[in-house]
Amino acid sequence: MRVASGLRTANGAGPATRGSTPAGQVSNERPNADPAERDKASARTEFEAFVAATEPRLNRALAAAYGFEDGRDATAEALAYAWEHWARLQHITNLPGYLFRVGQSRSRRRRQPVVFAVPDAPDYAFEPGLPGALAGLTERQRLAVVLVHGYGYTLREVAELTGIRQTTVQNHLSRGLQRLRERMGVTDGS
Amino acid sequence: MAADLKDQIHILMERGIRPVPAAEVVSQSARTSPFPEGKSRWPGLRSRRGATFATAAVAAACAAAVVAAQPGASTGNTGAGRGRAGRQVPAVLTAAMLQQVTAASRLALAQSGRAIVVSREVLGGTLQQTGTDDISFDGRNWNDSFTMTTPAIAGAPASSESAINRVVDGSAYDYFVAADGLAWYHEVGPDAVSKLAIPDPRALLRELAPAARFAREGTSVIGGVRVTRLTATNVTGLPTLNSPDIWPAGAISALTIWVDGNGVVRQVTVTGKQDVRVGMLAPGAGVRRELAQFLAGVRDLEKREHLAPAQAIEREKFSVIGRDLRQRHLEVVKTEADVTTMTIRFTGIGQPQIIRAPAHAIRVYGRG
Numbered sequence: 034m035r036v037a038s039g040l041r042t043a044n045g046a047g048p049a050t051r052g053s054t055p056a057g058q059v060s061n062e063r064p065n066a067d068p069a070e071r072d073k074a075s076a077r078t079e080f081e082a083f084v085a086a087t088e089p090r091l092n093r094a095l096a097a098a099y100g101f102e103d104g105r106d107a108t109a110e111a112l113a114y115a116w117e118h119w120a121r122l123q124h125i126t127n128l129p130g131y132l133f134r135v136g137q138s139r140s141r142r143r144r145q146p147v148v149f150a151v152p153d154a155p156d157y158a159f160e161p162g163l164p165g166a167l168a169g170l171t172e173r174q175r176l177a178v179v180l181v182h183g184y185g186y187t188l189r190e191v192a193e194l195t196g197i198r199q200t201t202v203q204n205h206l207s208r209g210l211q212r213l214r215e216r217m218g219v220t221d222g223s
Numbered sequence: 224m225a226a227d228l229k230d231q232i233h234i235l236m237e238r239g240i241r242p243v244p245a246a247e248v249v250s251q252s253a254r255t256s257p258f259p260e261g262k263s264r265w266p267g268l269r270s271r272r273g274a275t276f277a278t279a280a281v282a283a284a285c286a287a288a289v290v291a292a293q294p295g296a297s298t299g300n301t302g303a304g305r306g307r308a309g310r311q312v313p314a315v316l317t318a319a320m321l322q323q324v325t326a327a328s329r330l331a332l333a334q335s336g337r338a339i340v341v342s343r344e345v346l347g348g349t350l351q352q353t354g355t356d357d358i359s360f361d362g363r364n365w366n367d368s369f370t371m372t373t374p375a376i377a378g379a380p381a382s383s384e385s386a387i388n389r390v391v392d393g394s395a396y397d398y399f400v401a402a403d404g405l406a407w408y409h410e411v412g413p414d415a416v417s418k419l420a421i422p423d424p425r426a427l428l429r430e431l432a433p434a435a436r437f438a439r440e441g442t443s444v445i446g447g448v449r450v451t452r453l454t455a456t457n458v459t460g461l462p463t464l465n466s467p468d469i470w471p472a473g474a475i476s477a478l479t480i481w482v483d484g485n486g487v488v489r490q491v492t493v494t495g496k497q498d499v500r501v502g503m504l505a506p507g508a509g510v511r512r513e514l515a516q517f518l519a520g521v522r523d524l525e526k527r528e529h530l531a532p533a534q535a536i537e538r539e540k541f542s543v544i545g546r547d548l549r550q551r552h553l554e555v556v557k558t559e560a561d562v563t564t565m566t567i568r569f570t571g572i573g574q575p576q577i578i579r580a581p582a583h584a585i586r587v588y589g590r591g
Contacts, residue, residue, distance in 0.1 A: 080249070081246075085245065088244075092240055093236060093240060096239065101241070102446060105240070106445060106446065109247070109447050110444060148341065148357060158238070159231035160405075163231055167235070168355075179236060182232060184233065
């Protein structure tokens with residue numbers, strides 16, 4: 034996988050650097066280090082790098098779909114699944130997209146309304162009706178509006194992450210924005 | 224306030240999203256090693272190690288659950304164990320364990336916290352209403368941001384209403400759609416605070432009793448915290464919880480709580496069930512307009528009196544429109560099950576909640 038292998042090279046922890054000691058130098062490794070422990074540590078490092086790179090995108094997408102709390106739980110469960118099956122999953126090409134589906138399937142059983150509650154938001158940060166209006170969109174409309182409009186993702190990025198076709202994302206985006214503006218009473222099209 | 228909608232969405236999401244660090248994922252994961260058992264280069268070694276890890280994890284989980292519920296007790300016969308086939312064996316909590324849970328929860332939520340309350344009412348298999356309340360409290364200050372959504376029923380269009388009720392230093396504020404648009408109002412009439420009727424999400428916790436015989440049903444993750452699920456196996460053993468003051472939506476038919484490693488309740492799900500007599504209109508009666516008026520009256524009652532839809536229907540039947548409908552067209556009356564499910568999720572337990580008075584609010588007297 035790209036992220037993990039890049040990190041492996043950067044950290045000098047890959048097989049090529051770790052296994053080969055230049056002539057005349059002493060290896061830092063303990064000669065009798067447990068190979069299992071070494072694999073575990075290496076996997077953990079790779080996984081941490083993967084989480085650092087992927088978690089924000091995954092969390093944003095699942096929070097957009099299910100609300101902050103359920104979205105976070107879905108992200109945690111998807112990442113926990115990735116960790117538990119890391120040896121198998123790390124070779125998947127579009128692992129963030131795969132984990133988005135894992136998060137979706139883990140959250141689907143809840144079937145509860147979406148909540149966008151912010152505990153300590155000052156009144157002037159955003160329109161107080163925005164969380165309710167956003168929650169009133171369909172799941173796909175919310176995904177498109179939040180990721181494309183709120184975070185500036187490209188249609189292609191959203192399509193790769195969510196498994197929805199680009200043209201469909203575009204449709205959901207325009208309908209979602211229109212509905213959001215209607216619900217918030219915005220009429221100037223800004 | 225950010226002028227652009229995209230900026231507002233960005234700010235909202237960034238304020239609400241809490242990151243999930245890798246360390247949390249690894250520590251909360253049921254398996255401590257990412258390698259599947261028996262598929263490594265050292266199958267014998269790995270499977271033995273895997274078994275050791277798994278056993279340690281199960282033992283730790285059992286110990287945590289029991290220590291939380293009953294300090295100093297033996298883990299031998301009270302904790303959730305695993306049967307020979309590896310299946311979770313339910314264990315009923317003793318009175319002392321439940322007392323420990325209620326005490327820990329009461330203490331943790333005594334000063335401040337936050338609760339997301341999600342409710343859903345289904346009448347005769349048809350969804351009547353869903354609602355969400357985001358309630359935060361800090362000492363005497365309270366904030367309740369709620370949304371009620373009613374799907375399209377019997378020709379009436381779907382509707383959704385949102386509002387915010389807030390109490391800051393004894394002053395009452397609310398934010399809702401008035402005739403002149405969305406605005407904050409400062410209510411200064413008598414009993415302005417009590418008229419806001421912000422529900423206390425901790426009320427249910429006070430009524431948990433050992434007679435309900437809570438049994439362990441497994442573990443899951445809520446809010447990034449590993450929790451134990453406890454289900455009441457005898458819901459009739461909760462007489463005070465069944466009183467209309469605490470739970471107005473019929474007799475409780477199911478109650479589940481999720482408890483963290485410190486014995487604090489993180490989530491509660493309650494289901495209530497009652498039989499409601501529902502009037503049915505004869506086919507082809509041609510009373511669509513009256514019916515729409517009747518339903519508008521029902522919704523108005525729900526909003527004004529904070530009634531459940533089924534209760535509002537019963538009340539509205541005695542209005543002028545309702546009587547007229549009954550006399551002319553209401554021909555069939557049948558009994559249907561009205562099922563209300565409510566989930567309360569506690570977050571920010573014991574953490575200070577920032578609840579400020581709105582910067583600008585229109586002062587109104589006695590509107591309630």
